[in-house]
Amino acid sequence: MATFNPNPPTNAEDPIEELINYKKNVLYDDRRDTRIRGSVEATLEFFNKRRSQFSNMSQGSNSGFHTRSNSGIMEPNNNSPDPLQTAGSGLPARPNMAMFSRPNPQSGSFNSGYAGLQFNPQQQQQQQQQQQQQLQQQALQQQAQQQQQFYNSSQPSLSRNQSFSGGSVNGGGSYNNGYGGGQLINSSMSRPILSSSHNSTFTTDSIMMAKEKGDMFAGYAANDPHAHGEHGGHAPVPTHLSLRARLEHFTFAWFACTMSTGGVAFTMSVIPNRPEALTVLGTVMFVANLVLIVIFTMTMITRFILHPHTFTHAFTNPHEGFFFATFWLTMATVITNTTAYGIPNTGPWLIPALRVAFWVYTVIVTFIAILYYYLLIHVKKLVITNVLPGWVLPIFPAMLVGTLASAIGKTQPAEHAFPMLVAGLTFQGLGFLVASMMYAIYFGRLLTAGFPVDASRPAMMIAVGPPAFTALAIIGMAQDVQATGIFSGFTQLNGISPANQALIPDMLSLLAILGAVGLWLLAFWFFALATMAYIECASRNAFHLNWYALVFPNVGFTIATIKIGERLSSPIIQSVGTVMAAFLFFLWILVFFCHWKAVLMKDIMWPGKDEDAAH
Numbered sequence: 001m002a003t004f005n006p007n008p009p010t011n012a013e014d015p016i017e018e019l020i021n022y023k024k025n026v027l028y029d030d031r032r033d034t035r036i037r038g039s040v041e042a043t044l045e046f047f048n049k050r051r052s053q054f055s056n057m058s059q060g061s062n063s064g065f066h067t068r069s070n071s072g073i074m075e076p077n078n079n080s081p082d083p084l085q086t087a088g089s090g091l092p093a094r095p096n097m098a099m100f101s102r103p104n105p106q107s108g109s110f111n112s113g114y115a116g117l118q119f120n121p122q123q124q125q126q127q128q129q130q131q132q133q134q135l136q137q138q139a140l141q142q143q144a145q146q147q148q149q150f151y152n153s154s155q156p157s158l159s160r161n162q163s164f165s166g167g168s169v170n171g172g173g174s175y176n177n178g179y180g181g182g183q184l185i186n187s188s189m190s191r192p193i194l195s196s197s198h199n200s201t202f203t204t205d206s207i208m209m210a211k212e213k214g215d216m217f218a219g220y221a222a223n224d225p226h227a228h229g230e231h232g233g234h235a236p237v238p239t240h241l242s243l244r245a246r247l248e249h250f251t252f253a254w255f256a257c258t259m260s261t262g263g264v265a266f267t268m269s270v271i272p273n274r275p276e277a278l279t280v281l282g283t284v285m286f287v288a289n290l291v292l293i294v295i296f297t298m299t300m301i302t303r304f305i306l307h308p309h310t311f312t313h314a315f316t317n318p319h320e321g322f323f324f325a326t327f328w329l330t331m332a333t334v335i336t337n338t339t340a341y342g343i344p345n346t347g348p349w350l351i352p353a354l355r356v357a358f359w360v361y362t363v364i365v366t367f368i369a370i371l372y373y374y375l376l377i378h379v380k381k382l383v384i385t386n387v388l389p390g391w392v393l394p395i396f397p398a399m400l401v402g403t404l405a406s407a408i409g410k411t412q413p414a415e416h417a418f419p420m421l422v423a424g425l426t427f428q429g430l431g432f433l434v435a436s437m438m439y440a441i442y443f444g445r446l447l448t449a450g451f452p453v454d455a456s457r458p459a460m461m462i463a464v465g466p467p468a469f470t471a472l473a474i475i476g477m478a479q480d481v482q483a484t485g486i487f488s489g490f491t492q493l494n495g496i497s498p499a500n501q502a503l504i505p506d507m508l509s510l511l512a513i514l515g516a517v518g519l520w521l522l523a524f525w526f527f528a529l530a531t532m533a534y535i536e537c538a539s540r541n542a543f544h545l546n547w548y549a550l551v552f553p554n555v556g557f558t559i560a561t562i563k564i565g566e567r568l569s570s571p572i573i574q575s576v577g578t579v580m581a582a583f584l585f586f587l588w589i590l591v592f593f594c595h596w597k598a599v600l601m602k603d604i605m606w607p608g609k610d611e612d613a614a615h
Contacts, residue, residue, distance in 0.1 A: 399431020406476025
């Protein structure tokens with residue numbers, strides 16, 4: 001029960017802005033400011049309508065009160081505007097209500113703001129307590145009816161040894177919903193949040209705190225691994241949908257499946273001393289992946305035709321828009337697999353076809369790398385405390401130009417291989433430098449805000465990709481320079497004597513292996529960090545399509561390990577790479593199985609459970 005605090009804290013911020021900042025910084029609410037503001041104003045309107053039920057004591061009076069403004073706390077004034085009507089625009093008019101100011105330290109009595117009117121402190125405190133009790137009951141009943149129904153129907157993670165009773169959530173997180181200050185204990189979020197001893201009277205502050213405590217469950221919904229979008233606590237999830245309706249939620253994230261399948265198939269082609277069975281397995285996976293790509297592409301087109309509104313939303317909603325890059329990463333795996341499995345089994349026509357495909361891909365991903373980041377910055381501002389390695393995905397297709405060049409360059413004549421390798425080195429540098437900038441923000445976020453919520457932790461593995469793919473790309477391109485004989489008669493580098501031109505391939509190979517070893521260790525560090533973070537939450541993490549992030553970045557990590565072992569002539573390192581490839585294959589099988597199981601169990605392709613949900 002609330003008690004009077006004679007020295008409540010002051011804040012010069014507007015109360016709504018104060019609450020928005022509190023929800024974002026303390027409750028880790030990652031919704032847009034406009035959505036949080038709408039929730040606050042809706043709750044203020046709710047209390048505005050209900051307040052008449054427990055304001056009988058003030059009828060007939062015209063007491064003053066404290067109000068908050070952008071400039072701070074105002075003094076009591078009979079002509080002051082109503083705090084609730086200044087806090088939220090568009091609220092209906094209502095009778096004024098007595099709200100009590102701080103105690104007079106000299107007289108020991110409360111000044112109501114009404115000239116010359118004094119109240120007995122004990123009597124007023126009893127009346128306050130009655131008000132708070134009535135407010136508690138009304139608010140908790142309302143929240144219980146709305147939130148418990150939602151959590152029972154669509155939040156399986158909160159049903160594990162947890163109960164919702166009397167404003168408390170017991171189990172993974174405990175929240176004391178009394179008005180005497182809030183305390184969040186053992187939250188399912190990654191670190192303790194807040195303990196507040198401030199007990200406010202029924203002023204504008206108390207209304208805002210009442211809203212905050214009642215809306216705590218919306219904060220859970222925004223951060224819960226199973227809650228997405230408009231069905232995250234705002235509407236009941238349907239129990240049956242037609243195929244047409246489910247296609248509305250077929251997102252670009254599905255191409256993470258084909259991206260990972262193609263990556264694993266390419267890994268099979270670089271395993272040292274592999275038996276013929278592995279080559280056959282890789283070929284089968286490559287062909288099956290082509291079939292999946294066609295099916296997924298046609299399904300995505302069907303989605304846009306049946307539900308035209310999803311086309312714009314797919315690109316402007318970052319939760320889905322980031323995954324647009326997975327389609328082009330899938331195309332990159334098609335090109336690399338064609339090099340590995342197609343050239344040995346087709347005619348010479350495929351070599352120039354791959355060259356054309358390389359340059360077409362390079363042009364397209366250049367525009368994507370520029371335009372999508374522009375669109376993202378222009379349309380929606382992201383919250384820096386929510387940064388994940390997935391923010392680097394739009395630059396990932398451009399970075400893989402280097403990987404493509406390393407795979408294709410050795411098959412081309414020197415006059416075509418040279419510009420391809422230069423382009424590959426250029427784009428590989430672009431991708432890794434952009435990723436490095438993201439790493440600074442990402443690591444700062446981990447230190448200040450803790451690990452991401454459970455559902456986002458598989459995406460931490462994306463950080464393994466840039467250093468791993470850069471390592472394998474620079475090793476591969478250095479090998480291609482030697483294989484094609486670029487500096488053995490085709491061209492020369494200015495500033496190097498003709499006698500030393502033949503040494504250039506050897507110098508490039510040395511620099512490549514030195515750089516690759518350092519990048520490999522960086523990739524391993526990100527891998528270890530992401531693995532420990534994911535293991536900690538694996539038992540309570542339901543399937544999402546970002547699980548494929550456990551596979552594709554480790555494709556680059558595995559191949560880089562094998563390539564380093566080859567260049568160092570180390571059978572031990574090559575054996576480690578082979579074991580990693582085997583583990584990667586079985587991990588892909590597990591994720592692939594969970595993917596299709598989730599479709600049947602309605603855990604994805606379902607309202608509020610996919611990347612298209614509005615946050």
